[in-house]
Amino acid sequence: MANTIKTLLLIISSIYFFIQLSSAATYNVITYGAKPDGKTDSTRPFLKAWTSACTSSTPSTINVPKGRFLLNPTTFRGPCKNKITFRLNGTLVAPLDYRALGSSGYWILFIKVNDVSFFGGNIDAKGASYWACRDSGKDCPPGARSLTFNWANNIYLSGLTSLNSRQSHITINSCNNVLVKNVKIMAPDQSPNTDGIHVQSSTDVTITGTTIQTGDDCISIGDGTKNLFMTHIKCGPGHGSAGVKISDVTYKNIGGTSATLEAITFDCSSTKPCDDIRLEDIKLTYKNKAPTSTCNNVGGSSMGILMPQSCL
Template sequence: MAIHSNLISLLFLATAITILTISPPTSAATRRPQFNVVRFGARPDGRTDSTRAFLTAWTRACGSRVRVIMLVPKGRFLVRNMQFTGPCKNRSIFVRILGTIVAPNNIWTTGNSPHWIEFHRVDGVTISGGVLDGKGAALWACKKAGRSCPNGATTLSISNSQNVVVSRLTSLNSHMFHMVINFCHNVKLQGVRISAPGNSPNTDGIHVQFSTAVSIVSSKIATGDDCVSIGPGTANMLVDKVTCGPGHGISIGSLGKDVNEQGVQNVTVRSTTFVGTTNGFRIKAWGKPSNGFARNILFQHATMYNVQNPIFIDQRYCPDRNCADQVKKKKKVTHFFCVFFCYA
């Protein structure tokens, strides 16, 4: 009985030591400093222009030498065009969005900028949660009426950056493309939600070009154009567990618009679901000579419901009347496609 009692004591002591060992330290030095946009003058009323407050919070976060959080709390924050620029003094900035960031109602306020929110030359940034509301309906209506309209802006652009994560972010009603990844390396988009009406023009969900090691996983995309579009210069890309619809499907291209052009290679698209889309998997190339290419492309394990063109390879792509003449000419297409399709 004494031995049993001693054993219990020893086990209790070992457990206590283990708990003390793995319990996280609670000193203030281990907590990330927070730069709350409200502290710098942002107003969560959806009416007050909070652009300067956001940029000030970013400048402080970017200038810190330790891991930091840029916090957008609950509420609705109105902002104009913003560019969050690096390089920063630290390589771990966590942009935590709890509320909704809204664009101005006036469609002319984007000026000449093609981007509403842009992260440029950053390294080690995570953008998590929240909603970006582009309020694109007014611009779509302007274009539909045939009036003189601004070009519109991409909601979220990540350019010339690396080691970026976009997680559980929702993009609504973008003017143009919802998200663009351009000249980047190692970007992961996970749990992203994108929503725009099926008749909204040029509202591609996620566009990737001139980038390597980009992954889009566990996301839902409903839009008026391509759910995911993959442009020249893209390599080593993964699209996994993405639901698309409405929209034009997942597209590679258009390719070959220029004579000298980087190709697309090593792209895997798997475990996707398409509902009510124009296309499923599409590769599109202009009907003229080019050294562009699509190589080592794998499409597998797709589920499609009410899809007009499940698989579509178009080497005479012509999006408008201006290119009709060159497509009619019987020029040699120099693209080489090596594609494997696998349905489950």
């Protein structure tokens, strides 16, 4: 009798697993005409795959296989009917000509989406020509952020590598419940305005296990941000850690090299001071000197090993 029950349970479990598999929808961008040669514009095929996934009544996966896929400015719009997973095994590349992104301000934009997850892959914004324009003093467009989320909820980003952004690599604006995990962000140390991650007007954002090597801020924090948690961050050679007009934020287990002697700066408004800021186990270095920290209109606490010495 016991063996019969076990057999029935196994059959039921197998049927349930089969139903789960059969109900999932997978969309390969190659099927929609994307070319992994890094030269053919694959913007429209990506958007077609997104439309199929977004309108699906079941959870969907968009599969990006190995190869290099050229994308012009691309906006993925929601809301969608169900959860969507991006599995990136390849690399998304921007056009070499910085003028192709124009003054849009965005390269890859997700707007009003919910329950979207990203796993692996690379995005390369090819920022060198834009930086050269900036250095020359010519009249250049404002530049584009690489990956932006506007008015999005329940976003999970894991294992992504972002290279050579023309401005911020990852921007989280007016979002709720975002997890950024095991992400690598890299740009030359002299690249201008290449913030690693910018968070603004967002709630419940966690950034963990992330390496940021850029020419500007590692993580910049705008006003209206609440419940931001950052841990195990490797930061440098940019500006190190800085925050403006923030409250209830913990900086924990952050290490790296600062581009300036002043490694930590909290420069908050006298009318809306920063409060409940917590520093724990911060290890930042600057050449052969001891780095410094500056606090203006900020209150909080600190504990553990702190380099530079806490100004709280």
